[in-house]
Amino acid sequence: MRVLAAGDNFVGPDLLESALRSELKGSELEDPEVGKLELPWPVEPFGPVGGVEEASGSEDQMIEAVDGATACATQMGPFTERVFAAAPQLELVAVCRGGPINVDLAAATEAGVSVTYAPGRNAAAAAEYAVGMTLAALRRIPDSDSELKKGNWRGDFYAYPEAGVELEGGTVGLVGYGAIGSRVARVLRAFGAEVLVADPYTEPERLRADGVEPVELESMLPRCSVVSLHARLTPETRNLLDAEKLALLPEGAVLVNTARGGLLDYTPLPGLLRSGKLGALALDVYDVEPPPADWPLHDAPNVITTPHLAGATRQTAHRAAEIVAAEVGRFARGEPQAHLANPDVRGTRT
Template identity: 70%
Template structure:
């Protein structure tokens, strides 16, 4: 069985191969894997749309050439478009080492009988810790004070009452989205002494209550929260979930954090809200356009903390992604149900054929 490890400079091919070798060590001889590597340019080159998919790295022709003779591909960023899948008749599985297979044309994979899996929760600890870091940096002006001090400016004025920050201890923090990341964030906030609210129409109310978190409607969460942090998945339903009308519900001086997806937030009203003081601070790791252009209005808005989409960038995330992905390949080759199928309609019978029709 030839497996293409289409890694990049984060989830590297050697990490994928090591995880696969450990997972597949006990397979029968006829399924012993033969590995081929491909290194895609991300993150040294930004990802983007390729063919019919989004957030991909590399080219279709490059991937088609590397897939020759491969039955399985493990990847984070490779562009599995209709063109690539149609040109790879031996391909039976695409195991994506990220939280959603946005680099795969799922409809095309399903039509061609190719199973697709993904790796939910791979970056949950990293992303949760980063969100807390963004909150603290925005609430206490850490990055502003750091930059000014390095430029020879001592910001003693930040000790003035009017300029003072707020604490998480005793603050009401609203989490929009309560999946794996939001749940870890809530646990940390509770330890800080925060009152935590959550809005997630898909969350189990009993499980949320058991975490000591209050499940509320979105408008109620926004009206009550000193800090709001976004942790929802981006869908057509959640695009611009937080728009100008929703932002108007926030208490004056509230802090807003987005480390989930840029499309959740309407960025257009934010510069005005920051300059007027209606919004106290803003912390961002994701954007409507990545990277933001040089004339982006928030570059010179006050009280903004920014990072270049780094929430999941830990070595542990890369190892976890490889391990989750390798476990799915092991299930596939043993004929077991996948734990994280993206197209469950591709059944074991048709995915284990020698080649696709």
């Protein structure tokens, strides 16, 4: 069996190969032929490639690398209709992300290729980051750091009008309660915050058992000093927080988005910040990545921005490689896939 390890500068091809060999050790396929490809992400931003989103590299590059492979472990490789057509021997694409955004699932299913993904691989990292961004925004940590490095001892930051606020005793609203949102809730409750959750896909009984309050989004927003987004981006959740919803927030609320840029309507945000309606905004994701040089939020007050780093820990990279290697192992042993994204796929290709 030939396996392609199509890694990048985060989950590298050597890391994927090591995980694959470890998974297959002791089996009939313990010494597979492993081809390697290193894609340019994240040094070069991902983007649309051949009809799929958030991919790295080109279709031609992938077609050449996947030639002869039965399975591929990747994070950002573009698997398009054209790539599947050029790789008739391919039977499995294992994507080490929370969703196979870089794969044309319809084309894969039509071609008889199973596609798997890696739920939860960055849940701990993203949850920690979201809490960190929340604390940074509430306590003005980046502003204080920046001013001191300029030689300005901003004692006025201790004055009552400029002072931050605490998580303890505050009310935080979470939009989404999956692997990441549920972890964020657990940490926030340890800080002493009241946690409200808007997630129509999670049973209210489970939320109450976890010590959080299930609410509708519209009723949640006016009650929250902090709102943090943790929902998946779907056609139903795109621009979930639009101008109308944002207007429901109380004066001075903090908004955190470490999930997906498309969940949020960015157009009204500069005005809301300048008016004080939003007290602070912490962003790790954007409607356009990277944001352009003339992006209106670059010079808006009380904005924290980072370049899509919430999931970027070394543990995430290792966990991702191990999850996809396990899927390749199941495939090699003829076992069902644990995280199949296209359950309608039938049989193997001929």
